[in-house]
Amino acid sequence: MNKKSLSIFLFTLVVSTSLVLSGCGTAAPNTPNPTAAKKDTISIAIPSEPSTMDVQFADDGNMRAVADNVTESLMTLDGKTMKVIPELATEISRIDNTTWDVKLRPDVTFQNGNPFTADDVVYSIKRIIDPNFKSNIAGFFATFKDAQKVGDLEVHIITSGPDPSMPTRLTMLNILNQKEMIATPDKIKTAISGTGPYKIASWAKGQSIVLERNDNYWGPKPSIKTVKYRFIEEDATRAAALKNGEIDFATNMLPEYVSTLPQVQTAEGLEFSLIRMNAVSGVMKDQKIRQAASYAINWDAISKSLYSGYASIAPGQVFKPSYIGFNKNLKAYPFDLAKAKQLLAESGYKGETITFVGEQGRWLKDGEQEQAIAQMLRDAGFKVDVKILAFSQWLGVLFPQDPTTTPPDMIFTFHSNDIYDADRSYSTYVLTTGSASSYPKTLDAQIIAARTELDTVKRQQMYEAIGQTLYDNPAWINGINIKDIDGMGKDVVYQPREDMKLMVSEMSFK
Amino acid sequence: MATYILKTLLKALVVVLGVSLLVFVLTRSIGNPVNIMLPLGASMAERANLTHQLGLDKSVLAQLWDFASGVVRGNFGESWWQQESAMTVALRPLPFTLELSGIALVISLVFAIPLGILSALKPRSLLDKLTSTSSMFGICVPNFWLGLMLILIFSNLLHWFPTSGTGGWRYWVLPSVTLAVLPLGRITQIVRTAMLEQLRELYVVTARSKGLPEFWVVTRHALKNAGIQIVTMSGWELGRMIAGYAIAIESVFGLPGIGSLIVDAIGQQDYPLIQAITFVIAICIVVLNILIDLSYPLFNPRIKFK
Numbered sequence: 001m002n003k004k005s006l007s008i009f010l011f012t013l014v015v016s017t018s019l020v021l022s023g024c025g026t027a028a029p030n031t032p033n034p035t036a037a038k039k040d041t042i043s044i045a046i047p048s049e050p051s052t053m054d055v056q057f058a059d060d061g062n063m064r065a066v067a068d069n070v071t072e073s074l075m076t077l078d079g080k081t082m083k084v085i086p087e088l089a090t091e092i093s094r095i096d097n098t099t100w101d102v103k104l105r106p107d108v109t110f111q112n113g114n115p116f117t118a119d120d121v122v123y124s125i126k127r128i129i130d131p132n133f134k135s136n137i138a139g140f141f142a143t144f145k146d147a148q149k150v151g152d153l154e155v156h157i158i159t160s161g162p163d164p165s166m167p168t169r170l171t172m173l174n175i176l177n178q179k180e181m182i183a184t185p186d187k188i189k190t191a192i193s194g195t196g197p198y199k200i201a202s203w204a205k206g207q208s209i210v211l212e213r214n215d216n217y218w219g220p221k222p223s224i225k226t227v228k229y230r231f232i233e234e235d236a237t238r239a240a241a242l243k244n245g246e247i248d249f250a251t252n253m254l255p256e257y258v259s260t261l262p263q264v265q266t267a268e269g270l271e272f273s274l275i276r277m278n279a280v281s282g283v284m285k286d287q288k289i290r291q292a293a294s295y296a297i298n299w300d301a302i303s304k305s306l307y308s309g310y311a312s313i314a315p316g317q318v319f320k321p322s323y324i325g326f327n328k329n330l331k332a333y334p335f336d337l338a339k340a341k342q343l344l345a346e347s348g349y350k351g352e353t354i355t356f357v358g359e360q361g362r363w364l365k366d367g368e369q370e371q372a373i374a375q376m377l378r379d380a381g382f383k384v385d386v387k388i389l390a391f392s393q394w395l396g397v398l399f400p401q402d403p404t405t406t407p408p409d410m411i412f413t414f415h416s417n418d419i420y421d422a423d424r425s426y427s428t429y430v431l432t433t434g435s436a437s438s439y440p441k442t443l444d445a446q447i448i449a450a451r452t453e454l455d456t457v458k459r460q461q462m463y464e465a466i467g468q469t470l471y472d473n474p475a476w477i478n479g480i481n482i483k484d485i486d487g488m489g490k491d492v493v494y495q496p497r498e499d500m501k502l503m504v505s506e507m508s509f510k
Numbered sequence: 511m512a513t514y515i516l517k518t519l520l521k522a523l524v525v526v527l528g529v530s531l532l533v534f535v536l537t538r539s540i541g542n543p544v545n546i547m548l549p550l551g552a553s554m555a556e557r558a559n560l561t562h563q564l565g566l567d568k569s570v571l572a573q574l575w576d577f578a579s580g581v582v583r584g585n586f587g588e589s590w591w592q593q594e595s596a597m598t599v600a601l602r603p604l605p606f607t608l609e610l611s612g613i614a615l616v617i618s619l620v621f622a623i624p625l626g627i628l629s630a631l632k633p634r635s636l637l638d639k640l641t642s643t644s645s646m647f648g649i650c651v652p653n654f655w656l657g658l659m660l661i662l663i664f665s666n667l668l669h670w671f672p673t674s675g676t677g678g679w680r681y682w683v684l685p686s687v688t689l690a691v692l693p694l695g696r697i698t699q700i701v702r703t704a705m706l707e708q709l710r711e712l713y714v715v716t717a718r719s720k721g722l723p724e725f726w727v728v729t730r731h732a733l734k735n736a737g738i739q740i741v742t743m744s745g746w747e748l749g750r751m752i753a754g755y756a757i758a759i760e761s762v763f764g765l766p767g768i769g770s771l772i773v774d775a776i777g778q779q780d781y782p783l784i785q786a787i788t789f790v791i792a793i794c795i796v797v798l799n800i801l802i803d804l805s806y807p808l809f810n811p812r813i814k815f816k
Contacts, residue, residue, distance in 0.1 A: 045764075048774060051591045058591075059549050134563055136547050139556045189593055206603055206766025207676055232674050232764035233773070240661050241673040241764075392779075395545040399554070416550065435554050 039491070039509045040225035044249040044502070045238050049206065049231040053192040055174040056128045059136045065251065065502040066209055066229055070111070071174040071194030074102060074121065075167050079497045079506060082322030082420060084167050088116065088175055088195060094454065097162045098145075104153040108218045110177040111199035118149040123178035125157065140172050140419065162452040164459055168324075168419045197222050197505040206231075211504070222505035242487045249494075250487040251502065254364070255308035261487040266310060267496035271414040272318040273369060273479030275356075276398075276429060278407045278438040283352045290474045292343035293410075294333040296380035299480050301335075302372050306365045307482060314478035317467050318415050318425055320498065325422025325450075325463030330471050332478060340380040349381070356386045358412040359394035364482055370412050373477075384410075399435045407438035420499075422463040423451045430466075430475050439475040514815035518803070522796040526789065533788045534577065538570055543779030547590065564590065577785065586789070587782035591775070596786035600771070604790060606676075607760070607767035611751040613682060614689035615744060622694050623740075626701025627728060630709060641698060648695025653755055657688040657762035674764035685763045689755055693747035700743040704736035711735075737809035745802035749795045 050063035055071055074089040086092070091103040108116035125147035128135050143163040148156045159166055177193050191200045197219060198211040211227040230247060232238040239257045242250040250261075258264050277284045277293065284290055303311040315321075316330030356374050360367035367388065374384045387408075389397065398411055413436075417424045426447045428434045433444075443466055450462035486496045494507040544560045561567050565576060580587055586596040625645075629638040664684060665673045671684050708714065709732055717727045757769035764770075768787060775783040806813045 051778075052593055054593070057593070059547070134560070136560070137549065139549065139552045142553075206606070206770075230675055230764065233770065234658075234762050234764065236658050237661060237674045237762055237764055240666050241675075243666055244669070244673055246672055246675075390540065392540060392542055392545055396542070399545075399557070401554070401557075403554075413550075418549065435552075 040223075041228065042224050042226070042249060042492070042504065042507060042509075043228045043230065043247040044251070044504075045230045045232045045241055045247045046251050046502075047231070047233055047235075047238070050209070052189045053200070053203075054188045055192065056124070056137070056176070057133075057135050061500075062231075066200075066211070067174070067192060067194075068196075068501045069198040069211060069227070069504050070192055070196045070200055071176070072196050073171055073173050073175060074104075075170040077171055077420070077497075077499050077501075079495075079503070082320070082498055084171060088121075089170070092167055092170075095156070097454065098159045100157045100159070100166055101150070102155050102157060104155070105218065106153055108195050109216055110180070110193045110195055111214050111216075112177060112180055112193040114177050114179050114193075116175070116177075116195055117152050118155045120175055120178045121155050122147045122149050123181065124173060124175045127176070127181075128173060137172065140169055143169070162454050164452070164454050164456065165324075165419055165421045165423060168421055172418070198227060201226075220505075223508040224504055227504050239487060242489070245489065248489045248492055249507075253485040253487040255310040255485065257487070258308065258310070258485065262490045263488050263492065264485060265488065265494060265496050266483040266485050267498050267500070268312060268320060269482050269484045270418075270498070270500055271363070271416045272314050272481050273363075273366075273412065273414050274314075274318055274429075275373060275477040275479065276407075276411050276413065276436070276438060277474065277476055278409050279473070279475055280438050280440055281406060282409050283349070283354055284409045286347045286349075287473050288343045288347035289349055290477075291333075291472075292340045292347065292349075292380065293377060293382070294474055294477050295336045295343065296340035296382070297333075297373055297376050297477060297479075298335040299332070302369060303480055306368050306372070307480075310483040310485060311480040312483065313480055316471055316478060318476075318478055319417065319422060320420075320481075322498070323417065323420045323422060324456075325460065325467065327464040327467035329464070330467060337380055344381050351383050353383045353385050354409040356384050356410045356412070357394065357397055357408045358386065358388050359391050360388050362391050363414045366412070366414070369479075373412070403433075422467070423447070426463075426466060427451065430470065437475075442473075443469060511815050518800055522800070525796055526792045529792045530581075530785060530789055531574075533785060534574060535570065537779070537781050537784055538566075538573065540779070542566065543590065543781065546777075546779050581789075586786040589775075589780055589783040589786075591778040591780040591783065596780075596782040597790075599783055600768070600786035600790050603766050603768045603771050604794075606765065607752055607756050607769060608794075610682070610686060610689065610759070610765070610767060611748055611756060613686040614751060615693060615748050617686055617690040618694035618697055618747070619744065622697035623701055623733075626698045627705055627733065629698075629702045630705030631728070633706065638702075641702070645695035645698040648691045648698075651691065653688055653692055654758040654762060656691060657684070657759055660684050660688055661762075674762075676765065685759050685765060688762075689751060689759045692755060693744070693751065696747060697740065697743055701736070701740055704739040705732060708732040708736050734809055738806055741805055741809070742802055745798055749798050752794055752798075753791050 046062050046065045048062045050066055051058055051060050052063065053067055055063065055067045072087050074087060075084050076087040078085045088105050088108065089102045090105050093101050095101050104118060104121065110116060125144060127133055129138060129141050129144050143159045143161065143166065144157065145160045146158040150156055157166065175195065180193050181188065190203055197214055197217045199214045201210040201212040203209045209229040213222060213225045232241060235252065235254055238250045239253060239261060241247045242261060253261065253264065277290050279285060279290065299313045303309055303313065313332045316332050317327060319326045358370035370386065374386045377384050397408060398413055415425060428436050430439045430443055431437055431447045432439065432441050446462060446466050450459055450466065453459040453462060484496055484500055488494060491510045492507060493510055497503065542561065544557050544564065544566065548556055548560060565573060588594065589596045589599050592599050625641050629641045632638055661673050661684065664670045671680050675681060714727060714732060717731055756767055757773060760767040760769040761773055768791070772784070772787045775787060
């Protein structure tokens with residue numbers, strides 16, 4: 001063979017390999033065939049694989065996307081109104097300041113066949129508050145002291161002090177089967193037996209989790225029989241898989257993809273952005289300056305330009321109407337640059353530099369939002385120095401280890417209220433002993449009183465009063481609530497919930 | 511031979527220990543993982559409590575001592591995020607990444623070697639220029655972006671391949687091709703350079719003047735002598751795939767490999783798991799380098815190990 005033949009040979013080798021590789025692709029890949037019969041299997045893509053199935057241990061949203069369909073709690077939230085309603089409990093009443101009586105639902109069985117009784121409830125409560133168990137969410141149950149079995153279907157829950165939020169806290173406490181947990185304590189890491197509408201059929205680590213409908217479920221029978229969860233980290237890939245029909249449902253879609261997806265449904269998210277201001281020391285101590293800052297931000301523009309309109313403006317408070325303590329008389333501060341400048345002038349602001357601390361990457365377009373806010377403040381006449389820190393450092397500034405450190409003039413965060421109760425926000429950000437507070441003592445007494453007020457009407461009024469005070473003398477600038485966007489196939493029927501729970505029992509195919 | 515083995519193992523030990531130490535110190539300087547594990551609104555007391563439970567309130571040296579004494583006994587601790595032995599979690603996805611990287615390497619070699627040889631046979635020709643340009647493209651293009659582009663074209667538009675996940679052979683095509691592009695570029699260049707060197711040597715003239723078929727001159731003689739450089743670069747690229755490029759590819763295509771795992775582990779600041787994964791990858795690279803060294807006598811019988 002001479003040089004020429006060699007060249008031809010090698011060239012042919014390269015070309016034919018390419019052809020073979022591409023030629024193999026022309027047959028249709030595994031796209032699901034639309035059949036005449038109604039589909040009963042749904043394929044859902046979530047961003048990441050759950051770390052464990054131990055719903056009492058971790059604070060893991062990916063785990064919840066699966067486990068919320070398998071386990072249940074004594075109380076739950078109504079999907080539309082977000083009010084606390086009974087689930088495994090049928091009746092809940094207060095006997096005295098620190099004792100609650102809970103009557104349990106009869107004729108409920110776990111997916112492993114064991115009946116649901118008071119023993120399971122007592123076990124579940126004791127486990128989650130056990131300091132040796134080291135649950136990452138034990139903080140939500142800090143007021144729980146003990147649980148006692150009173151009858152086969154009745155328990156008493158004892159709190160360490162008056163706790164009006166106790167029923168709401170129960171919505172986060174999943175009930176485990178005592179018999180199974182004692183016999184096989186490690187099983188919960190990969191397969192949990194709950195009382196819910198779906199049971200775990202298999203978990204192929206790294207690949208998928210499959211749920212099957214629980215035909216012994218005590219509640220209404222869900223229409224979908226099988227659920228397959230896949231884990232696709234990259235947003236663009238998740239959207240591509242949905243567009244291709246490889247999956248039926250994709251969570252956490254970005255606003256930019258909305259126009260390309262077959263169907264999109266949104267819900268008001270759980271998180272509000274806010275800019276906490278130092279009302280105790282420094283430049284921002286002056287009430288007029290804090291009000292000026294509140295008038296200076298054009299939240300509508302931020303919502304439209306950064307989130308394609310998929311963000312709603314906080315109504316003068318970082319609460320949704322369903323939260324306990326929501327004040328319906330408050331409205332968002334209007335965007336009024338003239339008023340901001342006027343207030344700033346009246347306050348005697350001499351152009352001192354304001355430090356604005358932020359982080360980047362934890363929430364959608366947080367960095368961009370921070371820069372936009374800083375620029376709007378500058379337009380109003382503030383001199384702003386933006387400091388973007390790494391997440392861990394930023395967290396250390398927001399929640400300082402040493403409570404005597406001087407808080408920054410302004411710090412950006414997203415706030416999520418897990419128990420739908422005003423106390424969570426006020427106790428953290430306003431109460432002087434809160435973990436992230438830079439506000440004077442003026443509201444301390446009211447917050448503590450409201451926290452332990454057991455009369456629900458009185459409690460609501462107390463929070464509304466606090467809310468009004470904070471509106472006039474702000475501890476933070478109220479921001480926006482980014483909508484939760486779910487992508488789904490054209491044949492899927494589902495309205496995302498405002499508590500961000502993914503309930504397959506509420507899904508169906510057309 | 512025995513001294514060679516001893517020296518190699520010693521060097522390997524230094525590398526693995528050095529990498530582990532570096533990662534240990536770095537992870538503990540980026541912040542407190544407790545802040546990620548607990549809900550954002552957790553109280554100071556809760557944070558202090560968890561910090562103490564995880565042993566993070568001890569000095570870095572004390573933590574290092576705890577870690578080292580565990581490792582010596584083969585115990586890498588328990589993953590904070592997954593509550594399972596860190597080494598078990600780290601080893602589980604390794605076979606997948608090795609398989610993916612292996613396939614990508616084979617794809618690169620299948621194209622790189624012929625193209626490199628052809629370019630060397632006809633330097634400065636059109637083919638040579640095209641090869642040089644496309645190999646440069648392969649090296650420069652961000653593989654992350656390339657992956658997304660291939661999904662867009664071959665998955666969404668043409669429906670030839672699925673977008674992500676695992677399954678039959680179709681699921682392997684896009685990820686392994688994306689992963690192969692960069693090594694393909696680099697190996698093509700090294701083949702070309704090495705072959706140009708060899709083809710200038712006198713023995714090639716001798717072989718041709720003997721009447722030896724060109725095919726044998728090029729492959730059995732020139733290519734074999736260029737072998738050491740090519741194998742070294744290929745091995746190096748394989749190592750970089752396992753320890754680096756696979757991370758982006760596995761994230762883009764939603765694949766269950768060790769790259770995906772380390773992304774999650776870093777996000778969760780799961781120190782035991784990060785340490786275990788780093789250790790595993792370091793061992794892989796060291797073993798790979800030893801295998802490359804051991805292959806040299808196949809190309810040059812004069813090489814001896816001492």
